[in-house]
Amino acid sequence: MKNTASFEELQQLATSLGASDVAVKMTEEIEIDEKLVNFCKDPRCENYGLSPGCPPHVGGPETFRQMLKERSHVLIVRIVVPSAVLFSEERRELMAFLHELVATLELTAIKKGYPKARAFAGGSCKDLFCFDEADCNVLSGGGCRNPKRSRPSMSGFGVNVAHLLKICGWESNLKPEQEGGEPRSWIAGIVLLG
Numbered sequence: 001m002k003n004t005a006s007f008e009e010l011q012q013l014a015t016s017l018g019a020s021d022v023a024v025k026m027t028e029e030i031e032i033d034e035k036l037v038n039f040c041k042d043p044r045c046e047n048y049g050l051s052p053g054c055p056p057h058v059g060g061p062e063t064f065r066q067m068l069k070e071r072s073h074v075l076i077v078r079i080v081v082p083s084a085v086l087f088s089e090e091r092r093e094l095m096a097f098l099h100e101l102v103a104t105l106e107l108t109a110i111k112k113g114y115p116k117a118r119a120f121a122g123g124s125c126k127d128l129f130c131f132d133e134a135d136c137n138v139l140s141g142g143g144c145r146n147p148k149r150s151r152p153s154m155s156g157f158g159v160n161v162a163h164l165l166k167i168c169g170w171e172s173n174l175k176p177e178q179e180g181g182e183p184r185s186w187i188a189g190i191v192l193l194g
C-alpha cells in the first residue's frame, strides 16, 4: 500500500510555511467560470502572453476540468495581509511568496504519495520572478529559471476564487483585526491532489 501523507500533514506544512488559512475540499466543488478567463485579455493584463502559466499559453477551462477529473481533492491556501501591502512595493515579494508556498506544497505532496499534485497561484511568474529578464526562458525554447518557485496562475483556467473562499467558509471582505485597525485583504492559491 502506498504511503500517502494525510491531508492534515499538508495542511500543517502550509500553516508552518506562512498560510493564514488552509482547507481541503473535493475537486468537484471547484467552480470554473469561462468568463473569468476573458478578463486576462479584456481589459488586457499587462502580463498577458508573457509566460507559459498565463493565456494564451495555457489550456484554459477545458484542460482544468480534465485535471479535476483526474484528481480527488484540492488544498486551498489563503494568506491574509494588510490591504496596503497589495498596493506597495512589497506586492511582488508577497505574490512570489504565494507561488513558492504552493510550489513547495506541490513538490512535498508528490514526494508523499500524490504523484498528480499540481499547484496554481495568482499573478504572472514573468512579473514576479523574471521581471528583469527580457523574455521568459520557456517561451524562448529553454527551461524555466525558477522551476521550484513559479506556478501557473488560476485566472487563465477560469478558477472562481470567490467561490473557493465560499466553500471554505472564509469571508472575502475581511474586517480589520481590531476596531479602527488596518484594512485587511488576501491572496490565495491551490494544490490539486491525486
Ligand code: SF4
Pocket: 050, 051, 052, 053, 125, 126, 127, 129, 130, 135, 136, 137, 138, 139, 143, 144, 145, 146, 147, 150
Ligand atoms: S522562465 Fe520560468 S519563472 Fe521565468 S517567466 Fe518563464 S516560466 Fe516564469
